[in-house]
Amino acid sequence: MRKWDMNMRCCPLCVKDMDSHEHLFFECEYARQVWGNVRSYTSLGHIEGVWEIIVGFLNTRGNWKSTESIIDRLVVGATAYYVWQERNARIFTDIKRRPTQIAKIILDTVRLKLVSMREGHVISNWKTRKRWDLERIVLHEA
Ligand SMILES: [Zn+2]
Incomplete structure (x- = not known):
C-alpha cells in the first residue's frame, strides 16, 4: 500500500522519476548528491548512497554507543x-x-547535537572534535 501514499507525480527533487518512497530513498539523484556531500563525515564514506545498505549496516553494527556509530x-x-x-x-x-x-x-x-551532548558522552577523539569543529563552541571562563 505504501506506493499509493504519494501522488503520481514527478519527483520534485530530481524531476526525473516518479515521486515515491522507493525512489526518494534509494534512487533519487538529488538525495544521492546530498549524501555525497555528507558521507565523508561518517564511517560510511565508502557507501555510494544506497539507503538499504546504509540502514542495514547501521542496524547490524555491534557497538551502538561508540562515538562513530552515534555520529x-x-x-x-x-x-x-x-x-x-x-x-x-x-x-x-x-x-x-x-x-x-x-x-x-x-x-x-x-x-549542534554533538556540541550539546550530555557529559556522559564527551567526544574526546581529537580528530572527531576537529572535523566537527567542536572547539569553536567551548566557553572560556573569565
Ligand atoms: Zn528524485
Missing part, C-alpha cells in the same frame, strides 16, 4: 529527514535549495 546514525537520520523536508517544501512552497545547501543544514544540525 553515523545522526548523519543518516538528519539526511533522511532533510531530504524528505526538501521534497515537501518543493511541493508546498516555492523553496528550492541545492543539495549542498541541504548538506550544510545536515552538518550544522549534527554538529
